[in-house]
Amino acid sequence: MSIEEKIKELREELQQHNYNYYVLDTSEISDYDFDMKLKELQALEAKHPEFDDENSPSKRVGGEITKNFKTVPHEFRMYSLSNSYSKEELEEWEKRIQKIVDGKVEYVCELKYDGASISLFYENGVLKNAVTRGDGFQGDDVTHNIKTIRSIPLKLKGDFPEKFYIRGEIILPLEGFTQMNAERVEIGEEPYANPRNTASGSLKLQDSAEVAKRPLECFLYNLAGNHLGIETQFEALQKARKWGFKVPAESELKKSTDEVLDYVNYWDKHRHDLPYETDGVVVKVNSIRQQEELGHTAKSPRWAMAYKFKAEQESTVLHKITYQVGRTGAITPVANLEPVQLAGTVVKRASLHNADQIAKLDIREKDTVFVEKGGEIIPKIVGVDFTKRAQDSQPTAYATECPECGTQLVRKEGEAQHYCLNTNGCPPQIVGRIQHFISRKAMDIEGLGGETVALLVNAGLIENYADLYQLKKEDILPLERMAEKSADNLINGIQKSKEIPFERVLFALGIRYVGETVAKKLAKHFKSIDALMQASEEELVNLDEIGERIAWSVKEFFQVEANCENVQKLKEQGVQMEISAEKMANQTDLLSGNSFVISGVFEKISRNDLKKMIEDNGGKVSSSISSKTNYLVAGENMGPSKLAKAEKLGTSILSEDEFLEMLAK
Structure with missing residues (x-):
């Protein structure tokens, strides 16, 4: 046997043993024998680098150092899930599904793992990269660290697609977490707070050898890609x-929401028997065709729902109510609590939301309160233990002045929150707006974080986000913890942000009620900041899905002289304030004013490409047929009831070819 053949044989044998132990939970070899074979492979590879393989089992031990994790866009967006907390909400979700799709709907129930989301890309059966969820549109490349997790295959077996993504959750089983904490306590270090945060933090460690020491697992639950040849979610698993791949055996196929609820109730009682943390059940429509038909909202798939287990609750003492000022001037009351252990973390603070919430629950300082942390990331107070209230207790008098600048607070009619209107003089508002501007979904300025923004403002170097583009290296070098390389990265990051497309710049401006989706709609319609600034309130309201509140907010923003000055400065500095010529070339108003519904399976282009073509040419895509629908684009295997409804309403029905001909004309 040649050296190359021996190396190949050892790799295949070790890969099989890894799979047996970490995926199948069986073992055909002792730990000692496994280690001896691994050392033999490592020695051969060291002597013969010409046979190097980046996915060799020897790479599992790590050793690569990553100083900066590269940001990578997701080819297929990683959406978040909508949450449900009751039988009624689940049944409402089912009704919405049945209005859109034809035929029987089956569901796959999977446990919701409490860890860090990951997207793995495989090409020709080999792991090519691993990217964190990030903001759903892009994440960090953590491939070197992921390769150390032994339940993730570096090479696949069997009949797999040529290219595909598989999504999952990196978790830290409870036994491993307990062991890690015992070791930390023994050497005098603080124990980790909970398995979820520890798993998430592990992915961003710079030394992959340190990641290899942690007993991380990866549970996979979703495939993404084109032409995968898979018809159902259960088949995909x-x-x-x-x-x-390690796909938990707890996943089950269900024929009705009653069966789904039986599954939920069973695991709500038995979840504490599991070797890892879970906080609910994910319910998915089983048919991939029906999933495509249902599509997505701006944030989440319509075909999946997270049913969260009942929230954990504890009681503790509320010591003091303080007030935070947001970037829009909104005031949020915060309860400062006696620390209490809740859902795996120590809780010291909880949001009180607004004055109405405080009055409704009659929350007072020194009260014993009930704190809950269920689907909420931020704990909330859900009630007061009145039996423990002191006799001299006084009702809470809500703040009347801004805690930061002393300005009188204002509560407008119909608003839940109080506001500080000192927009350009209140420090948290100034810092908050700039922090929003540089955030990942906005300008994504590399090398510039929230703390540095505060330092820049406090040092008098910037007063608004437009000032960032006038910073020089010599200005920022004297700042605390600012080294030569950090200063270079910050200046380079600011310059690079000039390439960010107009719709994200518009979102970055921080116009109240203008989120990512609204910013895209406004950018697409008006094409430039100048056109948007000149638009009337009536013109804004007439735009699809832009209501009076958004229209009023946009007009109000541009009526403030300081905002217009900042926009002008950004334009002068070369920030993108209009849709690029390249993007404009692919967009027309050909389908403007027309609403489309896409249904069925298509041969020449994917459903996503069809949707993009409609939207790029000014049309609107809806999920269900109504009297407002102008065209139904019908593919193969379209549901008969959708076709019947289109015919009854007189909706024009186009085949795939007819639609493409329409665009060509």
């Missing part, structure tokens, strides 16, 4: 197991 079964095939992923055969290819070598």
Whole structure:
């Protein structure tokens, strides 16, 4: 046997043993024998680098150092899930589904793992990269660290697609977490707070050898890609197991929401028997065709729902109510609590939301309160233990002045919150607006974080986000913890942000009620900041899905002289204030004023490409047929009831070819 053949044989044998132990939970070899074979492989690879393989089992031990994790866009967006907390909400979700799709709907129930989301890309059966969820549109490349997790296959087995993504959750099983904390306590270090945060933090460690020491697992639950040849979610899970992925056996196929609720109730009682943390059940429509038909909202898939287990609750003492000022001037009351252990973390603070919430629950300082942390990331107070209230207790008098600048607070009619109107003189508002401007979904300025923004403002170097583009290296070098390289990265990051497209710049400006989706709509319609600034309130309201509140807010923003001055400065500095010529070339008003519904399976282009073509040419895509629908683009296997409804309403029905001909004309 040649050296190359021996190396190949050892790699295949070790990969199989890894799969047996970490995926199938069986073992055909002792730990000692495994280690001896691994050392033999490492020695051969060291002597013969010409046979190097980046996905060799020897790479599992780590050793690569990553100083900066590269940001990578997701080819297929990683959406978040909508949450449900009751039988009624689940049934409402089912009704919405049945209005859109034809035929029987089956569901797959999977446990909701409490960890860090990851997207793995495989090409020709080999792991090419691993990217964190990030903001759903882009994440960090953590491939070197992921390769150390032994339940993730570096090479696949069987009949897998040529290219595909598989999504999952990196978790830290409870036994491993307990062991890690015992070791930390023994050497006099603080124990980790909870398995979820520890798993998430592990992915961003710079030394992959340190990641290799942590007993991380990866549970896979979703495939993404084109032409995968898979018809159902349950089939996808079964095939992923055969290819070598760790797919938990608890996933089950259900025929009705009653069966789904039986599954939820069972695991709500038995979840504490599991070797890892779970906080609910994810319910998915089983048919991939129906999933495509249902599509997505701006934030989440319509075909999936997270049913969260009942929230954990504890009681503790509320010591003091303080007030935070947001970037829009909104005041948020905060309860400062006696620290209490809740859902795996120590809780010291909880949001009180607004004055109405405080009055409704009659929350007072020194009260014993009930704190909950269920689907909420931020704990909230849900009640007061009145039996423990002191006799001299006084009702809470809500703040009347801004805690930061002393300005009189204002509560407008119909608003839940109080506001500080000192927009350009209140420090948290100034810092908050700039922090929003540089955030990942906005200008994504590398090398500039929230703390540095505060330092820049406090040092008098910037007063607004437009000032960032006038910073020089010599200005920022004297700042605390600002080294030569950090200063270079910050200045380079600011310059690079001039390439950010107009719709994200518009979101970055921080116009109240203008989130990512609204910013895209406004940018697409008006094409430039100048056109938007000149638009009338009536013109804004007439735009699809832009209501009076958004229209009023946009007009109000541009009526403030300081905002217009900042926009002008950004334009002069070369920030993108209009849709690029390249993007404009792909957009027309050909389908403007027309509403489309896409249904069925298509041969020449994917449903996503069809949707993009409609939107790029000014049309609107809806999920269900109504009297406002102008065209139904019908593919193969379209549901008969959708076709019947279109015919009844007189909706024009186009085949795939007819739609493409319409665009060509």
